[in-house]
Amino acid sequence: MWRAEPNVEDLRYLATKAGLTADLCLTAYRQMSLIRFFEEAIAEKYYVGKQPDFNLAAGPIRGEMHLAVGQEATAVGVCLLLSDEDVVVSTHRPHHHAIAKGVDLNQLAAEIFGKVDGLCRGKGGHMHLFDKANNFSCSGIVGASYPQAAGAALAFKVSSKQLVAVAFSGEGAANHGTFGETLNAAALWQLPLIIVVEDNLYADSTPKWAAVGTSQQYQRALSYAVNALLVDGMDFIDVYRAAKAAVDRARHGYGPSLIEAVCYRYRGHFEGDLGEYRTQEELELWRRRDPITLLGERLKKLGWADEAALERARNEAKAEVEQAIAFAESSSLPDPNEAFAGVFR
């Protein structure tokens, strides 16, 4: 809504120029649908036992729950460009990044349910997902993703591997000291690091205007001499174009970039959030720019997919999610004695 909307011919030009094909776009559409259905399914299960009285400790999924419905395009637009060996470090809102990075959906779901077949055998939970196989991790501590991804980038540089590391964060996290400190280190050592700031306008209940002195976070990266791009986070093609440029640079030794993607979370900061800090009108406005609908419409306009193909993609995604939730529900809880093992190797 704040970017010029290209006509079909220009869109084809932009997308093709960025290396996008009908196949890639359909894959992205399917991935974004997978994330959407997954988050919605988790939300549904999360409220089991928590109604009518909402209590964090009740039901099959306990504790806080931060979902990313509405933010699918940022995760997929970036992660489609990554290999298994590239590193992603995520945040307290990690499911969309995990899924986009290729984390096994069954193990992801089982971890969220605290089951023994979960990624971390039930020890981590929704905010602490670790997957060595896909080089994915996250943290519930805001601002923790930047230096850890920079560390991975340093390792790649030292070992002369053509790999990149991506730190995802919210715009709130970019106020944290680790943001500036990491930008400096990344510029100084020209690290193959990409910082992706998902600017969803709020950090918890705190709107950007109450917490950020500049109008956008990418401006700060520029002052550290880090390549910086501002994109429409609801627009998969826009995110992908920027991410492609950033990943290519990093992979070939041209140093770090920051991508700030303006987006919106439809659900509360966490489940149970009453949303007293924002208006229903604002939410409706953003919903009209839904990233999945937008990509679907464009694919049809471009003649890259018809409605039947989109529906097939959605149905496949839905089936995969149902399968993962069933897997998680039927997996067992860990043996209590597991709690005492594993502090040291």
Place this chain on the structure above:
Amino acid sequence: MRKLRGIAFGIAEAIDQEMGKNRDIVVLGEDVTYWGAVFGFTMGLHKKYGRDRVIDTPITEQTFMGMAVGAAAAGLHPVVSLMFVDFLGAGFDQMYNHMAKNHYMSGGQFAMPVTVLTAIGGGYGDAGQHSQVLYGLFSHTPGFKIVIPSTAFDAKGFTVAALRDPNPVIIFGHKLLTGLPFLPFEGDEEEVPEEPYALEFGKAAVRREGSDLTIISAGLMVHRSLKAAERLEHDGISVEVIDVRTLVPLDSQTLVESARKTGRVLIVDEDYQSFGMTGELAFRIQAEAFAALKEPIRRVAVPDVPIPFSEPLENAVIPSVERIYQEAKASVGKENKVARSA
């Protein structure tokens, strides 16, 4: 007298009443307006005092803790929220190298009237980075007064005392005692005076009198210890339950007297077991009551592992009524019960 449900209401009311009288008090922290610092400690304040005195900060623990140090040195009394105690790492340098030390290092020139509010504890599935209590870490650092309220009455009275104290005071409010609707509540609704009152730091409370065993604890664990004591009473075991209320200053005398009376001590703590509250209290008690002890002092705490996510794992590490009960039984043993019934 009206009743209050939980410590969050006591803390928020105390700040409100003191802010009304003292213009130097300002509230700083993440989400302290709409969300009352998430766990209710600052709820309602921004409506009354506005955003200039109740200030939402960016997510910058190091900076707003440092600003509290600077503002206190310049004459304000900042109330700072560390949303979850687990986030201390992001602001600890300003706390332990400055807030806690500047009065001492400046030869007494700079008072440091800062009140830190922080939420502690697990038991609702929030895993390793959002379930710790960590007051042992802060108590280890000279220069902080450490308050762990277990009741709304204590929460209000100690918060008023903190806001009238020229030193850094940290109030560790347990999430399961806040009384907020989205969390389990293990406290009691209780009568709390409406007018402001200050409680003295360094006075432990005997929450239940007994003669066979002394259980010493703080915060949520006081309530679990009391529940265990009730069960033990059915077994014919008489338990004294002491709430330390403040770790710094610590009321050793009340602990020692009780140990001398019962000869058996069990310390219950939700913090990590090693190098923390249990060891320190045990040291102080044995130093003065050694001759009266019938057996070595016992403890129940979080075995030295992070708090795991999954429910059965979490239940295995956070001390439960059952674990306290079993340890108390092991302490008093069979012979005591037999002797009583004989």
